[in-house]
Structure formats: C-alpha cells, structure tokens
Amino acid sequence: MVAPARSQLATALASVLLLAGALLIVWARGSLSVDESTPTPPSTKDHQTDRPTMLAIPEQRRSPARTIAEDLIAPPQLDPDQLERVEARPPLSDLGLAVPPKTPMPQDWREVLLYRPIATSSVTFEAMGRSLAISGVRGVDLDKICSFHDVAWPCGQRARAAFNSWLRGRALSCFVPPETERFAIAVPCRLGRQDAGAWLVSNGWATALPSGIYGKAEAVAKGAQMGIFGPPQ
Template sequence: MMQRREKSHAHFVFGSLACLTGAVLIAAFVAPFYGALDRRVVVIDSGSAEKSDKGAKNGIVVEQFDYNEPETAPELDTAQQAVPQPSQSAPAEGQPPAWKENGKANDHVNDTGMEREAPRPPLSDLGLASTPKPPEPQPPATSVDAGEQMQLLQRPVAVAAGRLESQGRTIELQGIEIVPVEQTCETASGESWPCGMQARTAFRQWLRSRAVMCRLPENDSGAAVSTKCMLGNEDAAAWLVANGWAKAVPGGTYDEAGRKAVEAHLGIFGDKPDTSLLNPESDSGNMLDNPSPLAPEQEPQPSSPSLQQGDFPPAPAAQ
C-alpha cells in the first residue's frame, strides 16, 4: 500500500530569501557608482544673512578671517610713542645707541633693548674638542765612546740620510750633518728639487736592509745614540759624504771627502738627478752589451751533445 508524500514549500521559501538578499547586496554595491547616494552641497558664506535650514544641514560654511597687513596696521598713539619705555634709555647726543659699540652691533644687546645671556657651561667636558699638542722635540743623540765594542744590528731601516732605526732604537752616524727628509735644494738654474728625500732613497738603495756593525754602549738604555757604523769593510758615514748625500762636520774626519764632493757637484751639491725610466727599445742593445753590475749572473746551462754529421746510422766499413 503506497503512502502519500506531502509536498514541502521550504525550498521555495529559502530560495526566494536568497534571491532577495542577493539583489539587495548587488544594489548596495552598484548604486553608489550611478550617483544614487549623492547629495547636493551648497557653499554658504559665513557673512551672508540668508541661510536656509536645508542649506545649513547640507552646506559647507566658509569662514572669513580679518587679517590686516603690516603696512595697513593701525598706527600707535603718538602720545604712547613719545613716552620712552622704562627698559630703554635714550642715548646722549653724539653717542651710538646701547646696542652698538664702536660702530658694530653688540651681540648681547639688540635694538629692542633685550640683552642676551651668556651661554651656559657644557654638562660634560667629554665632548669638548681638545687642542692638539705639538710634537715633542726629540732629545739629542748621545755620543758613544770610541772604546765601546761593535755590535751587530739586523735589518736596519734608513729613515734619513745618516739616521737608522733597528731593533726599536735610533742610531745617528757620527761625524756628519744629517740631511732632513723635508729639505729641498736648488740647481744652478734655480730649479728646486727634494734633495732630502733623494738622499734617503740613495742611502736605502746602498744599505738594502743589510746587517751593520755599530759601536754601542754596554748599558743600553734604548735612547738615540750617535756612533760609527760599518757595512762590511766600508764606513757608512764616509760613503754618504763621499757621494754628496750628507755634509761633513767642519774639522772632522770626513772633511776632505766632503770638500771633494762639493767640488765634483755630487749628491745634494749637484743638479737634480734624472729619475725617468730608460726607453727599453732604444737602449736594449746597450743594456745587453753592458749589463747592470747588480744583475745576477746567469749560470752556464749544460749543452746537449751535437749530432754527428753524415748518415745515421753510419755505413759499415768497406771490406
């Protein structure tokens, strides 16, 4: 026996509500783009006497402010201008006003009589810029007696023509006048050139950080000393004076060598040395014919045995 099925209207009701909700949402999003929510705006002058209720609710009120330019400002009363202020005192005839001293404006008092107070001291001295101290002059070198023993100094560095530094101490050559690095000399034509730097360079090239023997005191305090130094069998001070890179002390051991260097115009007593590089193309032949004495000599290479002339292998001897 078949049962009768009742028809439900729930699907129709919920479907209608969904369609209605969708239509409302679409209208809410689309309507502003077509001016549905636009309202009329009326600009109302604040000084206008006619104001409607509708315009007061939906209008924009423009306020007007009264502003007086400095040129049109109301003039002060002449009686008030004539009365001097208690803070200002009228200068005497022929004297400059209080805010000027010696024809110049005073920084502490201006034309209105206001006085500037002195600046307050800083909260801390850490941020103040300190004046750099001048370098302290080096103490003079102590002369070493001739009875002291010679000591070996490794890898000396020439800081000037006649001054060495090795193992943390300074040594000056005895019997010469050291040429400062910043000294400049002039040639016969009046050209200036840095002879002090050139003298140091020449001394470095001759020394080449080779170990020297210097006469040093037994009780070494590390202070600068003036002594005699030898590089092999050659006196370092004598080499500088003989080549004109230092001046001999008048009446000293190297006085005669210094006089010869001056007469020959060597070193600092001559012209500016030519420090330009040689042209390798033009002097290539001379360089091969006269190689530098400092260039290492090439060892002879073993030659390969020369091939025998004739047939190889040799033909058998005739019977």
C-alpha cells in the same frame, strides 16, 4: 889365464869410455860458444821504451850565458849619497779609506752587528730596537729643498732614499753602548769594510762636521757635484 885377459879387457873398455866422454865435452863446448861475427839482437827494453835519446854536448862546445842589453836591463849604478827619502804619497781621496781611523771608545761600548737597518733620514737608522745616527756627519733634513741652476728638488727625501738603497737591509757593524738610549746617539758604523760616514759624505748625502774626519770627502763631493751639491736625482 882367463882372469888376466878379463882384466885387460875391462881396462881397455874404461879407456874407451873416458876418451868418448872427453870428446863429448869438447863437442858440447864448441856448440855452445857464440860466433863473435854474429850480431846480437836488440834488447827488449829498447823496443819497449821508444824514447828519443839526449845528445851529450861536448864540454868544449858549451858557452857561458851572456847578458843581453846590459845597459837597459841591469839597474843603473847609483851613488847612495844622491838618493833622497821623501814622504809617502797621501791617498787621492777619502773614497779609498775603507776603514775609519781608530778612535778611543768607552770601555763598555762593543762592536755589534745590527741586522735589517732601515734609514729614517740621510744619517739616522733603526735596527733591532735601536735608534742610531752615523757619527762625524751632519744629515740632510727630510723637508730640505735643494736648488741647482734655479731648479728645486727635494734633496732631503732623496738623501734618505739613497741611504736606504745603499743599505739594502744589510747588517751594519757599529760600536754601541750596552743599554738602549731613549734618543738616537751618534756611533761609528761600517758596512763590510766601508765606512758609512765616508760613503754618505763622499756621495753628497751628508756634510762633514767641522771637528770630523770627512772634510776632504765633502770637498770631493762638491767638486764632482754629487748628491745635494748636484742636479736633481
């Protein structure tokens, strides 16, 4: 009779343990649930990034862009038949022509840099063992005396000094033959992007040859009374 009593006691104890476990599970679930009325704390991301938020504009409040002063800003309506093509405006003077027109050169002539040029007259200079003259212009003799309003002055010497002052020992880029000539030969030269002949004639320190390209520059110098056409300098 002892064995059945022990079996009943074990069964009752197991039932009690199962009931206690079930109650414990129910209590744990109730304690872990969050009350819906409790406000949730703000996220740390919102506190870290304190940036103003953009307000979304409703679609019905958006309006398309409109043109202001359409008659003033918009180009006028033109009839293509009324348009007329005209020739391009020529330059105001030869002073703006930095590079002279390209002229055919002998095939054996090459463009070289002549360093430390020294003017020997208003259009001639010596550099690196060469004696050269600026092409397309006629120089002023060193002993020439100019007169302006009955006032005489040595314009020949002043013209050479002006040429030297403009050079200031800077290298001239000239088209020269491969061999050095005994006498000075006329060659086209430029200082940087400025044509040497155009500078001399437009400033009145040389005159243009009849067959040259500096006729307009000489007219400008005469009108402005520059160089030999003006007062003593």
